[in-house]
Amino acid sequence: MIDDVIRARRTHKSFGPKPVSRAVLEELFELARWAPNHHRTNPWRFRVLGPQSLERLKEAAGPAEAPKLERAPTLVLASAALSGDLIQDEEDVCATACAIYAVLLGAHARGLASYWRTPRVLRTRAGREALGVPEGERVLGLVHLGTRKSEPPPPERAPIESFVSQLP
Ligand SMILES: Cc1cc2nc3c(=O)[nH]c(=O)nc-3n(C[C@H](O)[C@H](O)[C@H](O)COP(=O)(O)O)c2cc1C
Structure with a gap:
């Protein structure tokens, strides 16, 4: 179920050595195509x-990073x-974030580890x-993909009441 995939995806910071095959990468990028995007840009x-x-x-x-x-x-x-166009650009950044998330979820559903990282060098x-x-x-990140080496514990999540309110 999609709920389980969303809940169980984790940020992994260690990976096995085997690269993700071209075929699987293509499956993940195919998922990205389905992200919502205004004006279908x-x-x-x-x-x-x-x-x-x-x-x-x-x-x-540099050597430190x-x-x-x-x-x-x-x-x-x-x-x-x-x-x-400022409005379009804002929406396109949002749409790209959705596409990245589709890749992360697709990777998780295939048993892969993933990590959305925004290293300083990309700025x-x-x-x-x-x-x-x-x-x-606009660079949004460096998506890390590979096989799982460990199962990171889920970080604490904010309670629903802290970010949802009912408007009159
Ligand atoms: C836009 C974005 C940028 C991120 N950049 C980094 C990063 O540079 N370094 C890092 O350790 N984690 C980064 N993360 C991962 C978050 O730290 C991670 O999602 C968060 O700790 C929750 O863990 P989870 O993904 O396992 O639920 C980034 C996540 C997002 C959405």
């Missing part, structure tokens, strides 16, 4: 990092292609250039 962009891109990103990150980029065998840069010009991100794209 399909704003999400996913770039699967190959070894050379990873090396370039590690160089841009680079080892953290090696935690997962498969890394996918997720970004939103923006139009320059730098060097980091963007390392991955060839053009102007006009």
Whole structure:
């Protein structure tokens, strides 16, 4: 049931060494296509990092941060292609977040581990250039994917009353 997939997905910070196959990645990106998006702009962009891109990103990150980029065998840069219209851009960032979540849920449903990370290097010009991100794209994160190594405990969740209210 979808409820179980939503509740049981966890952020994993350690992974087995086996990369996610091209076929499974394609299944996950196919799920992303179904994210809601206003005016059907399909704003999400996913770039699967190959070894050379990873090396370039590690160089841009520097020696202190680079080892953290090696935690997962498969890394996918997720970004939103923006139009320059402020309202549309805000909606496209939201739609891209939905698409990323679809990927995370799809990965979990397939028994994979995932981690949505926003490393500092992706906010730098060097980091963007390392991955060839053009102007006009907003980077939303580096999606880590791989096999599960452990089962992280669920972090505490805020009670429903703290974020839901009834309007008159
Ligand atoms: C937009 C976004 C960015 C995130 N960036 C990071 C990050 O840079 N580092 C990190 O440790 N976790 C990051 N996370 C993961 C959250 O910390 C994690 O979802 C939260 O602790 C709840 O854990 P859970 O995913 O297992 O439910 C990010 C999550 C989102 C949605």
